[in-house]
Amino acid sequence: MDTTPATVAGVTVPDSRLVREATELVREAASPTVFHHSRRVFFWGTLRGRSRGLRADPELLYVGALFHDLGLTDRFSESEQRFEIDGADEARGFLRGHGVPEAAAGLVWQGIALHTTPEIPWHMAPEVALVTAGVEVDVLGIGLGEIEPASLTEVVALHPRPDFKRRILQEFTRGVAHRPATTFGNVKADVLERYVPGYERENFVDVILESDWPE
DSSP: OOOOOSEETTEEOOOSHHHHHHHHHHHHHSOHHHHHHHHHHHHHHHHHHHHTTOOOOHHHHHHHHHHTTGGGSGGGOOSSSOHHHHHHHHHHHHHHHTTOOHHHHHHHHHHHHTTTSSSGGGGSOHHHHHHHHHHIIIIIOTTGGGSOHHHHHHHHHHSOOTTHHHHHHHHHHHHHTTOGGGGTTSTHHHHHHHHSTTOOOOOHHHHHHTSSSOO
16 A cells, blocks of 8 residues: 655655555565656656746656556566566556546656656656756666655655665666667666676668668
8 A cells, every 4th residue: 555645745646546546566575676766756856847847747648657667676677678678568568457538648657668768858848857857866876856855855764765766777787688688878887897708789881881781
């Protein structure tokens, strides 16, 4: 049972069956590191959105935040596609199952699928942009200055970050090491290069020069 206060750092957590079931699904599937990270992403994304005049549908943003790293978990990481797509597909299916219109479910899919793609989400709907906004704060420290210190303290008290930098890098490594080809052109190649012995990242220039075209 979720015991999160109704309002945290001025952000009201939606109280609906959809949100409760999303919370329990991710709590059961993910490690504590990923679960607490995903919850923080919802709060940071909402707060950064407010500072920029962006407001997303809170249920859609919540599901986008909660499911964004679901593709790193053992239960949802068996595919050979990018982990972002794993999470996006599960979120869209979950929302469809709760009667959410296709267009709205599609926004959540986009927010999750693009959350490791810099800049582009900011030019899209708030439900897309604010997933990235929350991830940027929690993983990279980008946008910390847009959040009041008291809000940072309140959210981290509810969802702590013990040894988070090391632990989230372990989660990234474990979630994509078995499908290294999916890291081409994205930030997870940096993770495998650092932590997986023998991994050699594919080079974009080499792909062009070694293609089947004669010139």
